[in-house]
Amino acid sequence: MHAPSPARPLLPAVRPSACPGLLRIVQALDGGICRIKLPGGLLTADQADAVALAARAYAGGVIEATNRANLQIRGIVAEHGAMVEALLAAGLGPRQAAGDDVRNVLLSPAAGLDRQQLLDVRPLAAQLLASLEQEPRLHALSAKFAIQLDGGEALAMLEHHHDVWLSPVMIAGASWMAFGLAGCSGHDPALGAVPAINAHALVLAVLDAFLARATPEQHRLRDLLTGPGATGFVADLSARHPDLGIRTVAFDRAPTTATPIGVHAQRQPGHCLVVAGAALGRLDAEQLRGAADLARRVGDGTLRITPWQGLLLPAIASADAASVQRSLAALGWLVDPAQPLAALIACTGSSGCARGLADTKADAQLLAATLHNPAAVHLSGCARSCAAAHVAPATLLAVGNGYYDLYLRDATRPGFGALQATHITVQEAGALLDARLRSNTHD
Ligand code: SF4
Known part of the structure; x- marks a missing residue:
């Protein structure tokens, strides 16, 4: 199915950037780095196996969990074209190659499963990821430009700086999304809110306005907005797009779970979320394969990489939680938050x-x-x-x-x-x- 044809290049063209991507292997002192951007940190057990096999076959077997809930393979020494083909065949690549770099949408690893959540942001994330991948004008964004969709979950990383963040608020019984620019929902006040149904249009309007104004040296919104610049930016957006319904809002994000490693209640009764850490963000191929095996046997066949550089296994029967933790510990995952590492x-x-x-x-x-x-x-x-x-x-x-x-x-x-x-x-x-x-x- 993926046999190379001499009449066409083996892999799609890659745009220049210093950041690793699936198609752009960036060289470091210890070999090449391939970054696999996961939608909302999610991958299936079969995809985890594919990453583990690729790390073993084409690199030294070192895999990293990043603080944007992605995976990367380091130390790539062999011909990497076949490795990228294998990862694409596993569905780990974008439908549009040019859109790989810009798929930077962070969700809670517990999105859709968290008891405290106000909104399941996964449909909005899928809509945004499709736009980022498929709209050529958005491919001009920097590979570092990042969006956070918070659903109000207890398990959420709210301290990471994002170019655009959205977080749910209820106004008169209806779902709205508060938003901010060049900051984070854990510390910064909201610049406004829109009805949740307009959130996708709001983000696209922000991206288009940024791309229209930014100079080639301005890669992030913070480069463009300083001081009152952010409120002016939003006022201008509101004037140009009255249909978005931007309004001011009182916003104070509730504190989140302090220690993510452990067992957390899941929204669906009788099930829990088991969160583990990768020591210093690194894991090996067997660790990932072992977690994939657990996900198949006692979970729902999926894994989620967390922004704390670790793993979340969803849909574990509450009665199985302790044995899953023991299995993860035996594989080398950190399951006790008291471990110094x-x-x-x-x-x-x-x-x-x-x-x-x-x-x-x-x-x-x-x-x-x-x-x-x-x-x-x-x-x-x-x-x-x-x-x-x-x-x-x-x-x-x-x-x-x-x-x-x-x-x-x-x-x-x-x-x-x-x-x-x-x-x-x-x-x-x-x-x-x-x-x-x-x-x-x-x-
Ligand atoms: S922070 Fe660490 S990994 Fe990043 S450039 Fe500096 S030495 Fe390298």
């Missing part, structure tokens, strides 16, 4: 990235062994902060091989927060963080 994130670091000033993955393992109490720490090999789309409570920013500056999150300061210590080892950082936790506990 469960709270650590680290970018690729110097072992795979030329910009890395330290081996952040190895240092995170050292830090996990040092810490007496779990602490949410982000180790970043340079200031680009690839591993975290939000500011972590503590950040170790590499300044040399094995040495870091320590920052603690501070809403009054830009970037990583308030600088606490400079040029320290991870052992010294661990001692400082443990002491801080002890003193907080004794306050």
